[in-house]
Amino acid sequence: MLYAFLCCHDEAVVNSWTKIEDDAVLAKRHKVTEKLAARGKLGPALRLMPTTAATTVRMGREPVVLDGPFAETKEALLGFYLIECASLEEAIAIAKDIGRDEHVTFEIRPVKLFLPQGVAS
Amino acid sequence: MTDISWIDPVLRAARPQVVGALTRYFRDLDQAEEAFQESCLRALKNWPVNGPPRDPAAWLILVGRNVALDDVRRRAKSAPLPADDAISDLGDAEADLADRLDNSHYRDDVLRLLFICCHPDLPAVQQIALALRIVSGLTVKEIARAFLVGDAAMEQRITRAKSRVACADVPFEAPGSAERAERLGAVAAMIYLIFNEGYAASGGTQHLRAPLCEEAIRLARLLLTLYPGEPEIMGLTALLLLQHARAAARLDADGSIVLLDDQDRRLWDRDLIAEGLALIEKAERHRRAGPYQLQAAIAGVHARAAKADDTSWADIDRLYGALERLQPSPVVTLNRAVAVSKAQGAAAALALIEPLAEPLAGYFHFYGVRGGLLMQLGRADEARVAFDRAIALAHTPAEAAHIRLHLDRLMKQGATGMTSNGRKSF
Numbered sequence: 343m344l345y346a347f348l349c350c351h352d353e354a355v356v357n358s359w360t361k362i363e364d365d366a367v368l369a370k371r372h373k374v375t376e377k378l379a380a381r382g383k384l385g386p387a388l389r390l391m392p393t394t395a396a397t398t399v400r401m402g403r404e405p406v407v408l409d410g411p412f413a414e415t416k417e418a419l420l421g422f423y424l425i426e427c428a429s430l431e432e433a434i435a436i437a438k439d440i441g442r443d444e445h446v447t448f449e450i451r452p453v454k455l456f457l458p459q460g461v462a463s
Numbered sequence: 464m465t466d467i468s469w470i471d472p473v474l475r476a477a478r479p480q481v482v483g484a485l486t487r488y489f490r491d492l493d494q495a496e497e498a499f500q501e502s503c504l505r506a507l508k509n510w511p512v513n514g515p516p517r518d519p520a521a522w523l524i525l526v527g528r529n530v531a532l533d534d535v536r537r538r539a540k541s542a543p544l545p546a547d548d549a550i551s552d553l554g555d556a557e558a559d560l561a562d563r564l565d566n567s568h569y570r571d572d573v574l575r576l577l578f579i580c581c582h583p584d585l586p587a588v589q590q591i592a593l594a595l596r597i598v599s600g601l602t603v604k605e606i607a608r609a610f611l612v613g614d615a616a617m618e619q620r621i622t623r624a625k626s627r628v629a630c631a632d633v634p635f636e637a638p639g640s641a642e643r644a645e646r647l648g649a650v651a652a653m654i655y656l657i658f659n660e661g662y663a664a665s666g667g668t669q670h671l672r673a674p675l676c677e678e679a680i681r682l683a684r685l686l687l688t689l690y691p692g693e694p695e696i697m698g699l700t701a702l703l704l705l706q707h708a709r710a711a712a713r714l715d716a717d718g719s720i721v722l723l724d725d726q727d728r729r730l731w732d733r734d735l736i737a738e739g740l741a742l743i744e745k746a747e748r749h750r751r752a753g754p755y756q757l758q759a760a761i762a763g764v765h766a767r768a769a770k771a772d773d774t775s776w777a778d779i780d781r782l783y784g785a786l787e788r789l790q791p792s793p794v795v796t797l798n799r800a801v802a803v804s805k806a807q808g809a810a811a812a813l814a815l816i817e818p819l820a821e822p823l824a825g826y827f828h829f830y831g832v833r834g835g836l837l838m839q840l841g842r843a844d845e846a847r848v849a850f851d852r853a854i855a856l857a858h859t860p861a862e863a864a865h866i867r868l869h870l871d872r873l874m875k876q877g878a879t880g881m882t883s884n885g886r887k888s889f
Contacts, residue, residue, distance in 0.1 A: 352519075354476035357684055360677070363472065394687040394700065395741045409745060410691030416518065445469050445515055 344385065344456055345433045347423040347440070348449040352416050353393055355445075367444060374440050378425060385424030386458070393418050417447060424453065467511050474503050477520040478600045479685060483572030484524045487635055489531065492579070492597065492625060498527035505530070570689040571637050577682070578646040581653040582628045589624040591657050596621050599678050609660065609672050647690065651699050651755065654682045658703050663859070676707050697746035698756030704739035705762035708732040720861050724771040736766045757786040776805035793822040797829055800836075809839040827856040831866060843873055 359367070378384040390396075393411035400406045411418060423440070427433040430450070437448040478499065485495035502523045516522040580594035592610065595601045601609075607617035638646060661675030683700040690696050712726035721727075743763050746756050761782045768774040783799035797816055804812035813836045816829070823829035834849035850866050850873075857863035 352473070352476065354685070354688075355472050357681055358472040358476040391738050391741060392684060394684055394691065394697075395738055395745070397745060407748075408692075409697075410688075443466060443469075445473075 343427060343429075344453040345425055345427050346451045346453050347425060347433075347437060348419055348451060349421045349423075350417045350447040350449060351420050351445075353418045353420065354416070356420060357392065370443070371440050374436075374442075375423065378436070383426045385426065385456075387421070387423040389421035390419065424456070467507065469515075470507060470510055473515065473519050474506065474523075475600060477523055479573045479576060479598050479682075480520045480569055481523040481527065482597060483576040484520075484568075485527050485531075486576055486579070487572055488524075488528055490635060492629065494531060495527075496597065498531040499523065501530045502527035568637075571643075573685065573689060574638075574643070574646055574650060575633065575635070577650040577653065577686075579628050579631070579633050581649045582631050582633075583649075584627055584631070585624055587656050589620060589627075590653050591660055592617065592621050593624045593628070594653060594657065594682075595675075595678065598682065601678070605674075609675050647686075647693065647696070650686065651683075651696060654679050654686065655699060655703075655755075657682070658706070662706060673710065676703070676710065679703055680707060692749075694746040694749040694751050695753040695755050697742045698753060698759045701739040701742035701746070701759035702755055702762055704735045704742070705759060705766050708735035708739065708766065714861070718861055720865050722865075723765060726771075728770065731766070739763065740766065752785060752789065754786060754790050757782050757789065761786075774805070776802045780806055793819045794826070794828075797823065797826075797832055801832060804836060804839070809836045812836050813840065825856060827853055827858065827862060830856065834866070834869060838869065838873060847873060 356364075375384055375387065396409075396411045398408040398410060398412050400408065425433070425436060427436060433450045437450055441448055481502070482495050482499050485498050486492055489495050489498070505526050506519075506523060510516070576598055577594065580597060581590045585593065588610070592606050595606050595609075596603065603618050603621060604614050606621070607614045610617060612620075658676050658679035661672045661677075661679065680700070680703050683696070683703050687693070687696045687700050708731050709723075709726060711732070712728065712730035713721055715721050739759065740763055743756070743759050746759075761779055764775055764778045764782070780799060780802040783795060783802055787795050787799060797819055800812040800815045803815055813833070816833060816836070819829060830849045830853035834846045834853060837843075837846035837849060847870065850870050853866045854863050854870075857866065
């Protein structure tokens, strides 16, 4: 099953990383995702800009456009991976592997619909 | 896990909020800082064992407050010292405090702390030093290095600044909207100053001061997190990101300034540029142009040009025109003149800056630009006079070296057919 690995982290902390610390985290994760890619398990992955770059559109009778992220929480969604996993157990193991030595939180959510080209069949 | 390197960024990130809250609580900066230090020490002991608390800032505030209260009691000798593990399990109390630390309080605490540092009685350098010490938590040594002064001198400067703001009357009640806007403006200006301290660095000092730019960006993002709907704060953040994006291309191997036109644009940081442009777009939706937004938009025009020749100088001229109307200043006119020289030629630009000779009589860039324009027009003797004046007014060896390059070219090649490089690097 395809899983989304949602990376949730205290954004202020991530913003406080030095460039060196940031690069080190990416390099460490890359080692893990590289192996997943080699086994054909890794789908698209992305890192989001800071939530200060976000705009929220809330639909209703009158759509409201707000500056900032959907939820003003300490832990923000900062990016995600899509990974094909044989089981939840494997997904959990992969999350532990990617997040090793970090204080990140992964929300592992099975994917219901995936449209790589953005076109519904 | 024995590695505790993860704790440092957490403490760094929590610092503005925690010191801000403790300052409100104690109404005393020194006491707030001491309490913060103490709570950090406890965090370093406690967190590796118990893991990070759900809300590190709330944990630190609560511990800092308790520690200070214990301290008061200890001094009063009225109560025995509490056991250290009495504060190790803060579960419920922490959650409770986190709930009470609602966003508006948090916002005002951080803004107040920043605002205290930009007290108008303090010279700019002291404001910056104080903010770096108190809000950012840089050590005196780090700040001294960034300002290229000795530790003792910086220590003294910060102490003096602190005692000055200690007498200042900063109200601790939640500010009204007009006052909040005023504070926000002052704080934005100070963050810009911090950035400029790092940005103006050159030569051998650049690597020492670049962290100031990164710190300014962090503070700008923090401010924008607190006030996500303020277009000028978006503009400020965008401006810093776009300028910092060019850092790697701004100085050559010898530490000499490389002007915008000559920079290797492949060295520009595309991530920072993308974020800056995204913020400009967000800000524009508000249709409330301001100085930071306009300056960011100007930087954005440069950032969008794949090579120097692609730069839309008409757009830059128009944006500087808008900035001039909003905030008339000879320096802005001088900058517009550079765009005018590109779009309409050196003669038009020279006419534009003629009236600036008096107000900018002591300004390095004025003579740099003037010399460049004169050189383009083939008026070599006058150009030489302007360049000589520029060298006399240069602040850094790199600035002077850059002007000397022009003088050398004048000497070697004569003045005809030259293109100008005498503009300000943005």
